Amino acid sequence: MAKVIVVTSGKGGVGKTTSTAALGAALAQRNEKTVVVDFDVGLRNLDLVMGAERRVVYDLVNVIQGDAKLPQALIRDKRLETLFLLPASQTRDKDSLTPEGVEKVMGELKKHFDWIICDSPAGIERGATLAMRHADIAVIVTNPEVSSVRDSDRIIGLLDAKTERAERGERVEKHLLLTRYDQVRAERGDMLKVDDVLEILSIPLVGIVPESTDVLKASNLGAPVTLADSRSAPALAYLDAARRIAGETVPMTIPGEKRGFLGKLFGRRAA
Amino acid sequence: MTKVLTDTRSIRIKGRSFLALVLSPEPPLDAWLTRLDDLASRSAGFFLGRPVVLDVADLEIDRAELKKLIDELGKRNVRIMGIEGGRPSLFEPGMPPAMKGGRPAPDIEIPAEASVESPGAAPAAATAPSLQVEPPAPRAISSIVIREPVRSGQSVIFPEGDVTVVGSVASGAEIIAGGSVHVYGTLRGRALAGSVGNASARIFCRRLEAELLAIDGVYKTAEDMAPNLRGQAVQLWLEGDSIMAERLN
Numbered sequence: 001m002a003k004v005i006v007v008t009s010g011k012g013g014v015g016k017t018t019s020t021a022a023l024g025a026a027l028a029q030r031n032e033k034t035v036v037v038d039f040d041v042g043l044r045n046l047d048l049v050m051g052a053e054r055r056v057v058y059d060l061v062n063v064i065q066g067d068a069k070l071p072q073a074l075i076r077d078k079r080l081e082t083l084f085l086l087p088a089s090q091t092r093d094k095d096s097l098t099p100e101g102v103e104k105v106m107g108e109l110k111k112h113f114d115w116i117i118c119d120s121p122a123g124i125e126r127g128a129t130l131a132m133r134h135a136d137i138a139v140i141v142t143n144p145e146v147s148s149v150r151d152s153d154r155i156i157g158l159l160d161a162k163t164e165r166a167e168r169g170e171r172v173e174k175h176l177l178l179t180r181y182d183q184v185r186a187e188r189g190d191m192l193k194v195d196d197v198l199e200i201l202s203i204p205l206v207g208i209v210p211e212s213t214d215v216l217k218a219s220n221l222g223a224p225v226t227l228a229d230s231r232s233a234p235a236l237a238y239l240d241a242a243r244r245i246a247g248e249t250v251p252m253t254i255p256g257e258k259r260g261f262l263g264k265l266f267g268r269r270a271a
Numbered sequence: 272m273t274k275v276l277t278d279t280r281s282i283r284i285k286g287r288s289f290l291a292l293v294l295s296p297e298p299p300l301d302a303w304l305t306r307l308d309d310l311a312s313r314s315a316g317f318f319l320g321r322p323v324v325l326d327v328a329d330l331e332i333d334r335a336e337l338k339k340l341i342d343e344l345g346k347r348n349v350r351i352m353g354i355e356g357g358r359p360s361l362f363e364p365g366m367p368p369a370m371k372g373g374r375p376a377p378d379i380e381i382p383a384e385a386s387v388e389s390p391g392a393a394p395a396a397a398t399a400p401s402l403q404v405e406p407p408a409p410r411a412i413s414s415i416v417i418r419e420p421v422r423s424g425q426s427v428i429f430p431e432g433d434v435t436v437v438g439s440v441a442s443g444a445e446i447i448a449g450g451s452v453h454v455y456g457t458l459r460g461r462a463l464a465g466s467v468g469n470a471s472a473r474i475f476c477r478r479l480e481a482e483l484l485a486i487d488g489v490y491k492t493a494e495d496m497a498p499n500l501r502g503q504a505v506q507l508w509l510e511g512d513s514i515m516a517e518r519l520n
Contacts, residue, residue, distance in 0.1 A: 200439070
């Protein structure tokens with residue numbers, strides 16, 4: 001059964017695209033056929049982070065408008081043969097996305113892939129609502145600061161109202177992915193702590209990705225951080241998060257926290 | 272020119288609901304008016320002192336006919352307070368205003384024995400609606416319970432009664448209740464109790480971090496709240512024009 005994941009946040013710059021690429025590569029490494037779909041029409045970035053920007057011929061908007069067939073637009077990753085990219089158009093805007101077109105593309109992708117990961121644009125307008133529309137699972141990317149947390153809260157409300165699942169009376173499975181986390185600064189009170197964020201958002205935590213130069217380095221290399229250096233701290237956090245999304249039980253660790261604290265964090269899953 | 276207000280008290284605006292009688296005329300209008308006269312002859316003063324709304328949604332009528340209808344009703348002492356379901360082109364200055372958003376209420380009818388008909392009247396008359404309307408029986412005060420967090424950007428609006436939230440109310444969310452607001456979690460957003468004019472409504476929360484609190488139109492922003500109430504379990508109520516607060520427990 002194909003699962004559709006939306007990676008969303010409301011706020012920009014919190015790490016949606018980085019997380020989409022990293023989780024996509026991590027799931028593909030499990031030998032499950034995975035496609036990452038860029039919904040950020042007009043401001044595409046996923047192709048760069050995936051290192052495929054020089055291979056884009058057709059894009060999501062071409063497929064929606066019938067100018068190209070889906071297989072023509074899909075780009076297979078050079079490192080992982082189970083990983084594909086469906087890029088966004090850089091020259092159009094979000095109005096080129098139509099609900100019917102997106103539904104058709106999603107339906108077709110579901111026939112061919114195990115995981116479909118939609119990289120949502122920032123905001124709560126058309127692009128973002130269409131990216132979440134067909135999701136079974138939502139990964140809400142949040143930074144430990146108040147504006148990001150409030151925007152995430154807003155997005156969670158939309159996930160409960162504007163998705164296909166919500167309209168059928170079902171729920172979208174929601175996971176909190178805390179990114180750019182800095183334990184030292186959280187201890188000092190410069191950043192919200194994990195517990196504060198969980199208390200406000202009250203959704204289960206799927207991973208804590210530490211603030212790290214490895215992330216920027218990987219982006220500039222054009223590789224998902226889980227492929228660029230799979231033993232770096234952010235890569236380990238993403239790999240664990242992907243296993244949790246796939247249904248495995250993996251103990252949660254706060255990056256940078258001393259051992260002994262780890263035990264406390266078992267079962268740190270809010271309502 | 273800038274006006275200087277000498278009295279800085281703000282004007283309180285309240286909502287209130289009344290039960291209006293809705294008349295839905297049917298064509299031909301002359302026949303319908305005759306039936307209305309018949310009803311009125313059996314129950315003098317039925318429409319007297321009652322708010323009456325004219326529902327023209329299902330009626331093919333133009334402006335002149337509508338004007339005539341309103342005049343005819345006026346001659347029968349039926350004063351129309353508003354017109355529902357009319358196209359904008361039907362209206363002209365001096366007519367009752369357009370109304371919308373009405374919610375259905377039970378039909379107004381009275382048992383046959385209350386009728387003033389003589390025993391020998393035709394059978395049809397026995398079932399004719401009688402003309403006095405009893406005051407509606409007191410209804411239980413209604414309330415709703417929300418079992419999940421109210422997220423930023425969401426509004427819960429319940430003018431009919433109390434709102435109970437089992438969970439938190441996020442920053443940027445709002446609860447608007449005709450009655451009291453109960454939050455079994457952290458109240459970070461806005462809570463407006465007694466919104467349709469109920470000064471005895473209260474706000475209760477397990478942890479107060481609210482952006483704005485209001486009871487019966489009197490409000491307080493986060494800045495005006497006593498700092499020692501922040502983060503506490505608190506109840507708030509209205510005394511005169513000021514919001515009072517005390518810690519629970």
